[in-house]
Amino acid sequence: xxxxxxxxxxxxxxxxxxxxxxxxxxxxxxxxxxxxxxATKPAPFGHALAELAQTRDDIVGLSADLSKYTDxxxxxxxxxxxxYQMGMAEQVLISAAAGLAxxxxxxxxxxxxxxxxxxxxxxxxxAIAEDNLPVKICCALPGLTTGYGPSHQSTEDIAIMRGxxxxxxxxxxxxxxxxxxxxxxxxxxxxxxxxxxxxxxxDVLGEYGYRFKxxxxxxxxxxxxxxxxxxxxxxxxxxxxxxxxxxxGVEAGxxxxxxxxxxxxxxxxxxxxxxxxxxxxxxxxxxxGGLGEAVAGTLMRRGLRPAFAQxxxxxxxxxxxxxxxxxxxxxxxxxxxxxxxxxxx
Amino acid sequence: MTPDHHRxxxxxxxxxxxxxHNAVRMGQVQGQGYIGQALGVADVLAAxxxxxxxxxxxxxxxxGRDRFLLSIGHYAIALYAAMIEAGILPEQELETYGTDDSRxxxxxxxxxxxxxxxxxxxxxHGLGIAVGMAxxxxxxxxxxxxxxxxxxxxxxxxxxxxxxxxxxxxxxxNLIAIVDVNDQQADGKPSDALMQMPEAxxxxxxxxxxxxxxxxxxxAVVAALDAARHHPGxxxxxxxxxxxxxxxxxxxxxxxxxxxxxxxxDEWDRALAILDEGKPA
Numbered sequence: 001x002x003x004x005x006x007x008x009x010x011x012x013x014x015x016x017x018x019x020x021x022x023x024x025x026x027x028x029x030x031x032x033x034x035x036x037x038x039a040t041k042p043a044p045f046g047h048a049l050a051e052l053a054q055t056r057d058d059i060v061g062l063s064a065d066l067s068k069y070t071d072x073x074x075x076x077x078x079x080x081x082x083x084y085q086m087g088m089a090e091q092v093l094i095s096a097a098a099g100l101a102x103x104x105x106x107x108x109x110x111x112x113x114x115x116x117x118x119x120x121x122x123x124x125x126x127a128i129a130e131d132n133l134p135v136k137i138c139c140a141l142p143g144l145t146t147g148y149g150p151s152h153q154s155t156e157d158i159a160i161m162r163g164x165x166x167x168x169x170x171x172x173x174x175x176x177x178x179x180x181x182x183x184x185x186x187x188x189x190x191x192x193x194x195x196x197x198x199x200x201x202x203d204v205l206g207e208y209g210y211r212f213k214x215x216x217x218x219x220x221x222x223x224x225x226x227x228x229x230x231x232x233x234x235x236x237x238x239x240x241x242x243x244x245x246x247x248x249g250v251e252a253g254x255x256x257x258x259x260x261x262x263x264x265x266x267x268x269x270x271x272x273x274x275x276x277x278x279x280x281x282x283x284x285x286x287x288x289g290g291l292g293e294a295v296a297g298t299l300m301r302r303g304l305r306p307a308f309a310q311x312x313x314x315x316x317x318x319x320x321x322x323x324x325x326x327x328x329x330x331x332x333x334x335x336x337x338x339x340x341x342x343x344x345x
Numbered sequence: 346m347t348p349d350h351h352r353x354x355x356x357x358x359x360x361x362x363x364x365x366h367n368a369v370r371m372g373q374v375q376g377q378g379y380i381g382q383a384l385g386v387a388d389v390l391a392a393x394x395x396x397x398x399x400x401x402x403x404x405x406x407x408x409g410r411d412r413f414l415l416s417i418g419h420y421a422i423a424l425y426a427a428m429i430e431a432g433i434l435p436e437q438e439l440e441t442y443g444t445d446d447s448r449x450x451x452x453x454x455x456x457x458x459x460x461x462x463x464x465x466x467x468x469x470h471g472l473g474i475a476v477g478m479a480x481x482x483x484x485x486x487x488x489x490x491x492x493x494x495x496x497x498x499x500x501x502x503x504x505x506x507x508x509x510x511x512x513x514x515x516x517x518x519n520l521i522a523i524v525d526v527n528d529q530q531a532d533g534k535p536s537d538a539l540m541q542m543p544e545a546x547x548x549x550x551x552x553x554x555x556x557x558x559x560x561x562x563x564x565a566v567v568a569a570l571d572a573a574r575h576h577p578g579x580x581x582x583x584x585x586x587x588x589x590x591x592x593x594x595x596x597x598x599x600x601x602x603x604x605x606x607x608x609x610x611d612e613w614d615r616a617l618a619i620l621d622e623g624k625p626a
Contacts, residue, residue, distance in 0.1 A: 060484075084480065084515075091504035092473040092511045099477020102462070103485065107477075123504070126467045127474055131455050 040200040041175035045138060046074025048182035049108055053079045058106045059186060062086050064093040070110035070140040071198045090120040097135045098127035106134050106186060113139035113154030113195060117161060128191045129166045135192075136185050142171065142195035142232065143284030144313055144330060149320035155313050159289025161193045162261050169261040170194040171232035171284070171291075172212070175201040177258060180212035188214060195232060204236050210256075217264040217271075223251035224275060226341055229268060230282035231257045231291045234311065234332065238282050241337040250345065253277070260291055265298045272299055272306050278344060279306045284332060287312040309344055311337055353395070357563045358625040360430055361391035365593050366620050367426035371442035371449070373613035378443070378451070380616075381590040381597070381606035383423035385561070386494075386525050389586050390427040392566040393492065393523070397574065402432035405460040409489060412478055414462045416471025416495040417525070421453030424461070424494075433460040469502025471495050472522060476511045479520040479581075490574065494523045498530035501539035506551075512581035513552035521573045522553075522583040525560065527590045531604045548583045560586025594619055 053059040053075065062084040067073040076083035086093040090111055097107040109116075116124065116139045128135045139154070146152045161169045168190060172181045178201060185192045208220050220235065221242060228238035235256045242252035255271045257264065272279045272295070279299075281292035292310035299306065313330050327333040331340060368383035393413065394400075400410040415424050425442065428434045434449075441447035448458050452466040463474050475493040482489055499505050512520050526544060528534050536542045548555040554576045558565040566586060573582035591597035591606060594616045600606065608616070 086511060087514065089507035089511065091469075092476060092507035095470055095473025095504070095508065096477035096480060096511065099474040099479070100481045100484075101477075102474070103478055103481025105481055105484065122467055123470060123473065126464055127470050130464050 039203045041179075041203050042200055043071035043074045043198065044175040044178040044201050045182055045196050045198070046071035048179045050075045050078035052183060052186055053082055056106070056186070058104065060084065060100055060105050060107050062093055062097050062107055062109045064088055064090045064111045064115065066111050066140070069112070069198065070138065070196060072108070072110045075108075090115045091123050094120040094123040094135075094137070095127045097137075098123070098131065098133050101128070101133035101135050102131070106136070108136045108138055110138045110140070110196075112141045112152060113157045114141065114152055116193070117154055117157035121160060124167070124191075124193070125164055129164050132166055132190055134189055137191070137193045138182075138196050139194070140196045140198045142197075144318060144326055144332060145197070145233070145284070145323070147321045147323055147326060150317045153318050155286045155318065156289065157193075157195070158260055158283070158285045158291070162289060162294065166190060167261065168192045168214070168259065170259055172197075172258050173232060173235040173256060174205050175203040176206045176210065177212050181214070181258065184212060184214045197233060202236060204239065205256075212258060215259045215262055215264060217255055217257040217259070217267040219271065220254045220256050223253035224277055225250050225345070226252040226278045226280060227271060228252060228254045228280050228282050229257060229272065229291070229295050230254060231260060232284045234282040234284050237332060237334050237337055240334040241341065244334065244338050245341060248342075250341070252341070257291060260294060263294050263298065265302075268295055268298055269302045269304060273302075273304045277306065278309070278341070280309045280311060280341060280344070282311040282337065285312060286315055288315050307344070309340070311340060355395075356625055357391045357395055357567065360395045361387045361563060362593075362620065362623070362625050363430045364390055364423065364426045366617065367429050367436075367439055368422050369594075369613060369616050369620065371422050371425065371439055372608060373617075374440055375443045375451075376610065377605075377608070378422045379419045379605065380422065380608060381529070381602060382417075382420050382525070382527065383426060384592050384594060384597070385527050385588040385590045386420060386423050387426070387592070388561050388563045389494070389523060389525060389566055389588065390423060392563055392570055393494075394427045394431050396567050397570040398492065399489070400431070400433070405433055408487065411489050412462050412475075412491045414471045414475050414478070414491065414493040415453050416463075416465045416468060416493060416499055418452035418454070418464070418466025420494070420496070420525075421449070421451065421458075421461070421465070424453060425449050425458070428460050434458070468496070468499045469504040471499075472505050472508035473511070475520055475522070476508050476515070476517060479512070479517040480515060482519055488519070490519050490521055492521045492523060494525065496530075497524060497526040497528060497535045497540050497544070500524070500544070501535065509548070509551050509553070516579040517581045518576070518579050520581040521570070522581070524583060524585045526585055526587045529590055529602055529604055544585050545583075548585070552580055554578055554580050554582045555585065556583070557585040557587070560588035561592050593623070
């Protein structure tokens, strides 16, 4: 038997040299998302859902053995009678959530983004979205928020969820927004896929007087030289980058787009069509099929041709390692974003 | 509550005959269809719709109804035939089967057809949805049953076994799976692939109350569905029904059976004539 050239593929770790003795700086277990000293709130999703369920008997929560790691455990502790531990079985997690929705309940189904998007996709499509059922699929570890490598890094979930008709797709930025978005999607009559930040979640948008509105992009700060069009945690990074750029005399605005589908095309087109500013989309997701390409499509369809760049993860299987290192390496850190923008101006 | 159809003096054999007759007429409209499966499962559907299930033909979304979930979307022709006989769908719509703007598409979908509980077709979905509906009914203290008609081919799907385990875990005594075992899938026999023969021990090992019967013996199916409904244990129930593809039309039964049985244009009338000859009282 003759095997093809792929049988001789060299694993990444063999191609690499061993790290120098004592040279390891940080650990893959470090999952810190943000700057030291930034205010945080614990488990905003779990607390919001637990509070909602005090007055809404239709709300139930399900998890596939990841309640502790999606913050659903807060809800489960407050409402054990409304919590379903489905075990390590994402396909029945999603189909059973569909069945509960068919019986009039509003299920919140939680797991990691990779498992929902990759393993349970057919079930989200046919059991939930095609039937327009009000199941809320809330998933931790979006994009590059873990150093565990590709098995846990959901870098393409938005691309594939955007492809699903009838599904609302959200990437909230911080604790304030997760709290408000959880309440908003509970009232939304259709299916939703929402990315979650978990644990001690940075709290950023409160100081801007921000209120989440489902389906709406909102200008958090304005600026005439650069416009960041950002989603998820990259809005935090864009805000920090804008503050840094301002010190160097560059005025950068930040248009936050938590709802990626349906996309608020009018607001995006209006903001991107203004003056001659550079448009930089920023997302914690692959460069393929996420916010950046959605915005580009909007601009092309509307005849708008601003200077345009994407801050996004490369179309690669990402490395394992510590998050701060990886965010620098793949261009998501504030330093990397500032450097990138300066290079474009 | 005993629905009217349970008091009917129309025999279940006659109901099964009508299901077969309706299905062949639909096949004739399109010149094709999953008629082998429809003829094979007609007795199971007769026992289900005219003995076991509670429903109101004029109110398919009645909250008290037993839910009947068709996983196997391509069996829609059989379920339409049963729902026409049950008065849930008007008989004249039979002629629209599979045509533009019809409420009776070739593969069953919840959004198209009254009485169609789920969108089937992507196999291995029905039992998981049934688990959720059974959980939901328990939350509402609704005593209705959830039935899921699935196929032997679907036993190859891993998701089916996730649902099997989950139903046991949650003690879903209000869930009845009906497996149509005709030992035929697209590329050959499921028993040469991922099905077991006999199948019941596998379900018993997972904690289900399992029965295996001749699915073309109406009395046996009725008895099994009764036993499934009245079984005192706290576990989910499965009735494994061995059926014969094309049952009731001997010249098709004898044909080399495949997943999609070819029927020539002149054979539809011949099939209907054979059914008419054997019409039960």
